[in-house]
Amino acid sequence: MADHLDLEPAARRLADLAAATPDSRLDGPTPCTGMDVAGLLDHVMMLAQAFRQAADKTGSPDDGPPPEASGAHLPPDWRVELPRRLDALAEAWRSPSAWEGETAAGGLTLSGQEAGAIALNELVLHGWDLARATDRPYRCEEWEAQVSHDFAASIPDVPEAREGLFGPVVPVPDDAPLFDRALGLSGRAPDWSPGPRQA
Template sequence: MTAGPDAVEPVQEPAFDLGPAASALADLVAGVPDDALDEPTPCEAWSVRRLLAHLDEIGPGFRVVAWGGDIDGPDPGARLHAGWRERIPASLDALAVAYRSPAAWRGRARVGETEQSRASLAVVALDELVVHGWDLATALGRPYAPRNEDVTVCAAFAEAVASPEGTPGLFGPAIEPGPHADAFTRLLAATGRRPAVD
C-alpha cells in the first residue's frame, strides 16, 4: 500500500461507503483456487499470490489509519500466509466498517514517509479496492463491474496523480485510453493498466 498526494478532499464525512467495493473484492478473494496462485495479474511482475499478499496488508493498514494511527509503508517482500482465504475477506469487511465512522475522515496520518489528510487516504483505500478488484478478476477470468459512484471517486484521484512517467509506488505510466473509453476504462488507463478493450 502506498499513498498518493492530497489530490482529492471529500466534502462529507463519510463521503462514501467502502462496503460495496470491499465486498466485491472479498468475494473474489474467497473464490481464488489454489492452482491460480502463481498466475500473472495485470500488476507488472505480480502473481495472484503476490497480489493477495498485498491485499492482506491493505485491510489492517488502512484500518489503523481510520482508527487514528500512522503506518509504515508497504512491505515489498510481503508473503502470503496460511489462512488468507478467510482472513483477507474478514479484514476487508472490517476496513469498510472502520470508514463508516466520521472520525476516520478527520485529521492527518502518516503513511510511510508522507503525511496527508485521512479524507484523502480514504480515497486511496477505495482506489486500492476498486483497481485491485479488477486486477484479481482479470487474472481469474471473472467478471467485475464496480459501482459508477466508486469509479467517479477513484477517477478523480487517479487523474490528479497519474503521469506518463508513472507515480512511483502507486501507478505505472498512464496509458492513453481509446476515444470511446468508458469511465472505468479511463480509470484503469490512468493507473497504468491496459484494459482489454480500448
C-alpha cells in the first residue's frame, strides 16, 4: 500500500450518490443488515467526522465507539452537511502528518496508515451500499478495490472479530472480479438487490 492514499475520488462518488438520493428512498433497505438508507447516510455522517478527526489527531480512544446509526438522527440539512463533511475528510487525509504516528477512531488506537486505509474502505464500501440500495451503478478504481480487499481479508471470519464491522464472509468465486471478492470478504453479496419497490 502506498504511504498516502487519495480519498477524494471515493468521497466525491459517495457525496454525488447521496445528493441524488430522493427522499422516497430513505426508508428503503440497504446491503447493511437492519439499516435503511437514512440510517446508512447517518452512519456516513458519523464516520466522515470521526475519520477527519483521526487525520487531524483530535480523536481519542476515550471517545468510544460511535452511537448506533439511525435515520432518526439524520439532520434536516444533511444534503448540505454530508458533502461538507466528506470534503473535509478527504482534505484532512491529504496532509502527510495524517499518515504518521498513532491516532484514534471509533474508540480504537490505530496507526495513521491503518486509519487512512479504513477510512478509504468505509467510503468505497458504503458508496457501493448506497448505489445498490438506490438501484444505481458503482465503479471504483482497481487500487481502491485492492485496499478494501486487503483490509477485509485481514479480519478473521469469526463473530467476535467482525461484530460491528462486517457480517459473515459471503462466498465469492476465486475468479470473480477483485471488488466482488472484497465485497464477499466484507459480508456483502455482490448481486444484492433491494427488490421491487411498492407503488
